[in-house]
Amino acid sequence: MSDAEATELPRGIALAWGVAANPQRGPKREMSVERIVDAAVELADADGIGAVSMAAVAARLGFTPMSLYRYVSAKEDLLLLMQEQAMGIPPESHREPDGWRDRLRILFEEQVLLYLRHPWMLSLPITGSPITPNSSAWLDASLAVLEETPLNAEERLAAALAVTGHARWCGIVQAGYTEQARGTGLSPEEIAVREAALYDRVIEAEEFPALRHAIDQAVFASTADPFRFGVERILDGVSSYIDGLDAGGHRDRPQEWLEIDPAELAGDRRVKDAQKAVREAEKALRAARKLERQALKDAHERLARPRKIG
């Protein structure tokens, strides 16, 4: 009983699996869940997730805001259905190449394209893994691709997760530019240029030497996609792990989740004050270091100058 209750499908997820009660009596329906979700997705694609209010969706369909609640129990459910619909199922293209590596790369690229098409998906809260048909299909596709490898089930999931996460991360960063572009009316490229200029202005070699070095190498002006490099490294890593297994190497020992000390979570006043003190000390340290570097640099210059003049 408590078991059945415990595993009962949450409202929104049930809707996503198409468990919809079709009523027999009463006036004919003028809308449908599908039309509502379509309208919402169109709004979000065009003007971002902020443009999706119950009122706006209803207006787009020519109805009053409250009417939507006959179809969608709450906005949260609508958002879930939007995700599900926008995600779709993985295209067949990933079956074309031979070998897990090329297939997984295609799945990566398709996911990135998904996020480029629907950047708003990335600003929705993630509530665990959404157990919906389409997300399941994507996960299934990744796992299926990896079934030709000697990885065990857990490793396959971890590898699939890593690639998915990287695609998402790529999407997040790009969506950031898209979003800013929408706000400012500039093109994403202009935003990137402006951002590079800001970095250039604000980052001093004394404080952030490695970052400054990167800026001087014009990495932020680069038009290359760092995420492409990233996936290749992930795929390399999986590949070399597989090579290790094939060569009779042992598996990685499963590792525990990272955890923070529960005492920290308890919100103890003394702990918090101590942490704050640490933060301030770190800040002071950083400032002192910066001054030290500056002083060293100046001293070097003073020592160097006479030689130059003489």
Added chain:
Amino acid sequence: MSDAEATELPRGIALAWGVAANPQRGPKREMSVERIVDAAVELADADGIGAVSMAAVAARLGFTPMSLYRYVSAKEDLLLLMQEQAMGIPPESHREPDGWRDRLRILFEEQVLLYLRHPWMLSLPITGSPITPNSSAWLDASLAVLEETPLNAEERLAAALAVTGHARWCGIVQAGYTEQARGTGLSPEEIAVREAALYDRVIEAEEFPALRHAIDQAVFASTADPFRFGVERILDGVSSYIDGLDAGGHRDRPQEWLEIDPAELAGDRRVKDAQKAVREAEKALRAARKLERQALKDAHERLARPRKIG
């Protein structure tokens, strides 16, 4: 002129760099930006980002909502400052081990811990890279660690980005559980168990064979952290790339960003309708496949049974 204007610091970012005008006249200030941000972070840590309203922050400090606007120009700026403050600077621990690999792993773990401490950071919108002192410090640390490798500047950035992204992804997934736990009053472990049960109930072998297989291998009941496996693969990948360089191999050619056809973005009606038709066809295909598999399975059983009886 337009150059100076173009690279002017956005309000919030200026605040983060500590460009604060201290007024000479008027009544003494009773609050400070710092106290406001502290209060907001405490609220968010305790009850999630949803608990952070201007009114709630003000109430926690014993003031009226509008008073905050004397210190923080808008909620958006407050959120930026919260991020900056919660992030802090990377701890010194990452300098202890020798070798980029162990150091980068520590930076990964520290970032994950950060997100465990402040899960709300992950539900804030990302607007490009926030060019603030503390985020710069983290990026600088990653880049500095990689300076001992033969990677070039762009590759270093890409590698740092990959690790950061993976930490973030790890945080996102864990924060999902934390968030759900807050909502339902259950422990994150119970949520995970419930989720595994849901998967088990809903995923059929006919529709998602690889996923079903994973479920049967109890991967969702596992207590191991798939992200630990993930970072190791990323580190492996970077490592083997470096080995390749050392062995005189050539670099990956820089690759372009993924893009979607602008025609798609234009929101053309015909294109959209066509896409919708594709979606529906895919759905039908999926259903047909499922039936096919089911039929095959049934047929097999029918063929197998007589032999059993006879």
Added chain:
DNA sequence: ACACACTGTTTATGAAATAAACAGAAGTAG
């Protein structure tokens, strides 16, 4: 002294989600 800059407060506005009560439509049972 006194004007003015600055403080925190009060009041008001508009967007948003959604609860609750409603009037009318369309089946179904008598």
Added chain:
DNA sequence: CTACTTCTGTTTATTTCATAAACAGTGTGT
């Protein structure tokens, strides 16, 4: 065929936010 029931979309009202605008009190520089 009538009356009941169920279901539709609408209306109205409440609550929660961010934030604009006007305000009254408080120090400081001139």
